Amino acid sequence: MQQLDLQVIEQALKWSDEGQDVWLCTVLATFGSSPREPGSWLVATADGRHAGSLSGGCVEEDFLARLRDGVFSEPVSQLRYGEPDGPDGPRVRLPCGGLLDVLIERLSPGQPTRDHLVQLQQALxxxxxxxxxxxxxxxxxxxxSDNGLGPRVESGPKGYWKLRVGPAARLIIAGISPVSEACxxxxxxxxxxxxVCDPREEVLTDFSLPGITVKPxxxxxxxxxxxxxxxxxxxxLTHDPRIDDLAMMEAVRTGAFYIGVMGSMKTSRARAERLQRIGGLDEQQIARIxxxxxxxxxxxxxxxxxxxxxxDIVRVRKGTxxxxV
Incomplete structure (x- = not known):
């Protein structure tokens, strides 16, 4: 999903550099079924060109029609889909019967807008x-600045929204095993x-998953x-200390948001002792694992x-x- 977000920001940057106003739309909240999670983006120009998605089909069509009619002239506005009978409500009822809240920002061309979009591009x-x-x-x-953890969208107490922007989540799996494959x-x-990283030729031979990068x-x-x-x-995830322990020794020196190693309570206590004695890790580093x-x-x-x-990884990434749980 972050890859689509990057395409949105790069397109917004291109249109802005051409001297056009762009409307950056953010999904704030969904109630009921929705194919796009909070924080997802769509960008559009006044003539209806757009990139990204808010939900699907009818929502985008209604928004773009309103945009061409000059409805969103303010710097910031907010719109709820799914209540067509409400005052000033959209003309669309979502098929799932749910609701969709959208934040709409009008960004005028110029250096401040360019600087802002470039920083978003770099974060992604x-x-x-x-x-x-x-x-x-x-x-x-x-x-x-942010640590990237927590909900992508949070409401502030005084009429503002907090929107997290960061790179696509990455998972580095140390070692090949049946658990590694499922994970x-x-x-x-x-x-x-x-x-997936593993130097052992005997396990690399039979490991191949479409879309998964393997490093020998x-x-x-x-x-x-x-x-x-x-x-x-x-x-x-291998139960092999030669792979698992060395990976942990290096992992705690990074900014990774989650570090973990497979094993029982007994195995974990023995590993913690090894990491301190052999790896020189202190208590704070051990506590990260x-x-x-x-x-x-x-x-x-x-x-x-x-x-x-x-x-557990999703729990930590969501800040729960x-x-x-």
Whole structure:
């Protein structure tokens, strides 16, 4: 989904550089079924050209028709779809019977707009995640540094929205195993960029998943080479200390938002002792590692363990405390 967001911002930048006003639309909230999550974007010009999506078909058609009619002349406005009978409501009822709230920003061409869009582009391509603060009073949107964790959209107490912008989530899997394979498939379905690292020729031969990047290299080396950003999760799933322990030693030196390694409570205590004694990790670094990894779902099979792992990664990325799961 972030790849589509990048296309939206790059198109907005191109149109703005051509001297055109652009309307940047953000999905704020959905109630009921919706194919696009909060934080998703659509950008459009006054003549109806557009990139991205808000929901599908009828919603975009109604918005673009209103835009051509000059409805959205204010710097910032807000629109709710799904209530066609309400005062000033859209003319569209969603097929699912749900509601869709949309934030609409009119961005005039010029250096401030260009600078803003370039910073969004950089955040989406792996630079520092950003928090956009958009006020409903029409003042210029502000950008602040962010850790990338938490809901993509949050409402502020004084009439503004907080919108998180960052690179596509990346999952680095240290080592190939049946759990690794299941985890890679779950992660890919969730929209993660998935990279599997393993130097062992005997396991690489039979491992091939469409859309999954495989690196025939020690995971620790790949991590040390700087392939992690704040939207990266690193998991070790082999039960082989030569792969798992080395990966953890390097992972804690990165800004990865999630680090975890598979093993029982007994195995995890022994690993923590090794990481301190051999790897020189301190207590704060050890505390960053989720071990045992994943939510306690009573998992037994590789698919169940992978589900527990990915559920925990999503929980942390969404900023949900463990006790609320």
């Amino acid at each position: 391509t792996g630079h520092q995640p950003l928090l956009r603060r958009v006020s409903l009073d029409g003042t210029a949107a502000e950008l602040h 890679a498939q779950f992660a890919q379905a969730l929209g993660f960029e998935v990279i 290299i020690l995971p620790s080396q790949y991590i040390a080479d700087g392939h992690c950003h704040e939207a990266t999760a690193i998991v070790a 989720h071990m045992p990894i994943g939510l306690n779902l009573g998992s037994k099979t590789p698919a169940e363990i992978a589900l527990a792992v990915m559920a 405390p463990r006790h609320e």
